Amino acid sequence: MHRDTRDEIRTTLHALEAHLAGWGLRQFTSDETYFQWQRETLTPAEITALHRQVEQKCGGSSADEVSFYDTTAHPNILPVLYSQRYDYYLAIGSRVADRIGGARSILDVGCGVGILTTFYARQHPDKTFVGIDRSTTSIARAQEHAKVLGLTNVRFDCLDLDHTAPTRSYDLVLATHALVQAEQDPGIPSRSWNTFERASDRQQQADFERRTGIGPRLDRLSALLSAKGRMILFEKTRQLARRVPLQRALAARDLGLIEQPELIRYRLVKEISDDGPFYVLGRGTSRRFLWDESPEPDEGRLFDRATLKTGLTDPDAPLYENHWPSAQRAWEQLHDTHLLKETTSQEPDGRQLHIELGQAEEGVYLYCANTWDQRQLVIVEPARTVMLESYYQEIASGTFS
Template identity: 60%
Template sequence: MSSAALLEHVLSRRSSDLVMSTDSLHDSLHAHLAHWGLRSFSSDADYFAWQRAALSVADLKQLAEQVERKRSGARQDEIAFYDVTAQPQILPVLYSQRYEYFMEIGHRVASRIASAGTVLDFGCGVGILTTFYARQYPETQFVGVDRSPGSIAVAHARARELGLRNVCFECRDVDVEALQGSYEHIIATHALVQSEQDLGIPSRSWTTFERVRDEPQQATFERRTGIDVRLDRLSAVLNPSGRMMLFEKTRQLARRVPFQRALARRGLQLVESPELIRYCLVEEVADDGPFYVVEKESLRSFAWDEAPEPDEGMPFDRSLLQSAPQDLQDSDMPLYENHWPSAQRAWESLVGRLVEQEETRRESDGRQLHVELGTADGLVYLYCANTFDQRQLILVEGRRKGMLDSYYREILSS
């Protein structure tokens, strides 16, 4: 066999091994989730039928109350919520809602653990994924840490039942107490940024997506969301040549930028291009992440991206716009509409823009809002932008100006 043919043979073997190992990882993960009593549903109706059969009215009431209390963001309420979710009748039903999440995250993390001797899973919950990783890598020592006593009790019991000798669980609140030891890998998935309602940090002004490098503002974000203490404590137990795998709800630019800066401030560098992950939950599709792999000492790192994601907004091209067809003459359908960050580029490209009315003001939540009504190239436009990356551009024919007039007033009065 020639050397080129040999190389091709080796490469094709390698890629088929990879496909096989990814497939077998998926199969093992499905089997593992089934062991935990989790089920995958292709329809929401089937899920809710199971939920009604498996949970009593009292269970559902208790859960609804805990979800409501958790919204306050108070530490005790969050712990109480996770304790309730660990109850044996509730666990499989509630966690089945996240079946696809476990599949997406479980295989990504597991396929990157291979060479690690010690792994910490911060905020491991009941240990569904931690026990999966431990089953996959019997030679690796895993530690799962969580502040919910109910979750840790379940994690202990499951690990014992599975006969796992390479995993232990600690009940510890990392906001309150430092971690012990030194780890080659640290995993934190949906655990570091618990403040789901936090808006993040605003852009410099409504005209840009750029964030000022403002240390006090960054520090306030980190303190408000609690990631300052959590990241410091995790970094302190990360082996100098170790890596962290992180997946949080930080997809919006206003949260992504300060989260990334928090990692960079602690000397963590990207070693893979961050990956956005989409998965289905019950009644909802989650666009989440990004999934980050970071290291302190890396020979080759990727630059942090602080730009908005490519979006689905239509590029603006005046020559392609036509008048509304006869049958739509009375409808409110605009000639052009864009609700994505790319609306800013479209607005900038309007030819002969003539502003008729505009207002820029600060809203009660601190965001700067700009609304503008004007004409361009024989059309009437309404542009709206704010410092939390929302953009909107609407163009109509001149005779429909009244529609945008009232929309303009509506935005300013809401």
Template identity: 45%
Template sequence: MAHADALTEHLAWWGLRRFGSDCDYFRWQRESIPAADLVELTRLAEAKRAVPADPAAERAFYDFAARSHVLPSLYSQRYDYYLAVGPLVDDRIGPSSAVLDFGCGVGILTTFYASRYPAKSFVGVDRSEASIAVATAHAANLGLSNVRFLRLDIEEESPAGEYDLIIATHALVQAEQEPGLPSRDWTTFERARDAAAQAGFEQRTGVGARLDGLRSVLAPQGRMLIFEKTRQLARRVPFQRALASRGLGLLEPPVPVRYQLVEEIAEDGPLYHAGLRSPAAVPWDEQPERSHGEELHRCRGGLAQAIYDRLPDRAVAGTFELRDQLTGRLAVEWGSAGGGLRYLATGSGVEGHEHAIVTWPQQGESGMVARLLTELEHAQRDTEKVRSLLQALWSQPVEAADPAHVPLYENRSPAAQEAWAALPSRQVARHATLRGPDGRLTHLELGRAPGVSYFYLANNFDQRQLVVMDRQRASLLDEYYDELVTEARSSGATRVPTP
């Protein structure tokens, strides 16, 4: 059976259900868990989130979660997580014969792996006594003789033996409130190599002691499959450094994972496949995750028209007309504007039919837009190619906004830093760098580039925002700047010199 089908069957056996909406899920939760227990569960979940982590609170939560009337409902929240992570791990169990699943919980995934590989031996460890009791009973009911479960806290003792594969999924870094380590300052995504800060992160999250415990039972050529909530760069960097400092090297590039958490999308992981004595062919990447087209600002309809009408010093570089099935013809225009912006606009010329525009900073042409412009500027254009590139460009969601406030360009991704740095003849009008009570450094800046005004925000936890407006609406940026400075001050932030 294909592993996705096998996993679905396995989850059903555990009593787990998949829900498409929060509403359906919570109705089932209310039906299956008595009200008093739900109150207790919420209290325990809150206590588990404390920073620094409280092992007793964590254990109490997982013991409660293992109760027979709580387990199916609570663990169903993780249904899509299991579907995302289970097969990724399953595919990589490979030649290993002795597998340890650290923080196995009630053993939902451990029993799945064990049933997939009857010739390999699996050990699941967890410090929640009730979870281990449930895991043991369920493994027996499944008739699995190649899996054992042990109650132990890896920070206090290690399981006997040696393992050539250790799986740790959602078990090494549970401290969800832990922000991680800041970058050197707001101008960069780089983290200093600060031994004390690293030790602090490892201690607060418990990841250091857990990794040391696991490392001591990992065979000399052993591998680890690790999946934690470390997608944010501030958590990812110290986590990766914790792995690297224990001799682990990547065996393949980390695999980013997205899955549904009832109604919300979780961006999690990535899945790390690491090993001792890895040939170190895959470097540890400490830069922010980038996505295709992140430098583009895309708008449709009234917003697109508002941007087009306000682009200062608009200089048309070319136009093209495409036959469109719906409207007969689609006009495409591209060119440049003040502030070093470039644009590509489409419109059918038919009233009521949507206009669309994409703007981007001059020096940051993405693959997609670069290909489109090359095609448009080609003497013998391939119309079909232009059509499909335009379609791809608009396949991305477009944020709704008020046409009166829509910026000529806005970027909240890491690409905002490059776009800000590339603003031509940038002149700073006002700026403030503020240190929050938690040490967070935020830089706010208002300035001008030819024909435009801009607002820039950058902090040392990788947040970036660049907003470019025509001069007529520069006061909107002033208001935004003042609002943020006032807000920061009222929450205790103080001004520090700008580097």
């Protein structure tokens, strides 16, 4: 990376850290210290109420979601809860701020309490920002903080995008963790257990867009974009089953990639989140990158026949094991395969699970694959065939997942 670019990124990150501190947010490197701070800052009743709201929000109605965001915008709770997202803010805030570019009017959809929107407005005082959100308390907090910061180039409006479209047009629309909240949605399955490809099925696509609400939201937002407008989108859609229909929904609205999508990893309390992709989109001729519908590169290694048995320190370990999508390629490369048994089960909605036990030149293998992009290949010496047979039975008699 060019030195000037690195310096710019560092400068943005320093400004962002100072900005987050102004919101009362803290960065934690251990869960223990975070939860200690949470206990010191919130009363037990506040913690219990928060847990209840989180539970209601997961899989609940949009009213439950609004109620959750109203609660988290309370001045006591805000710094504690949003500190959990500190590394998310660093990852997304810095990327977006450095891509505002030539846009003069920017809309931040689902801006929440405006932590990032106020940062962008501070970084770009010559541009106009509008933040919208359907949580009234979040918007009140955003307005209050913008006033404290003396910002005159940002406005916050309470508006539910599902019911009302913002009126004017924008050069840049930002939607980060705002449009596809339906994290539980399974997405759309692949054509069959032995491919990662999704059928071009209009009904399936329409159902996904309706279930997740992404269709009507994108219709409204793309109508707001000026002729050369851009959109920056970052959602929890990393799984191929949801990434593909999201990408197809964008392409159907004439939004194409103007940057290579980026997969982003950041730390949250209690987990590391693999999120994204981070999409930078534009209309018409500005497109330069093709949509990719294949699985992302994974950690599974392919085996080398000559070295399959070497390097094993644990005598109980299999000769080879791969639990990633790349297991499919490894399975396709097995030599002189001879099937011992196989079964393919199919759910009424078309989902499939395939299991096979076989003998190959490399050893005895068990291969499982389903239409949700899960793959598994295990190879052992013939003397341990019984072990794979019992795995086979376990999976075959288990519930379909």
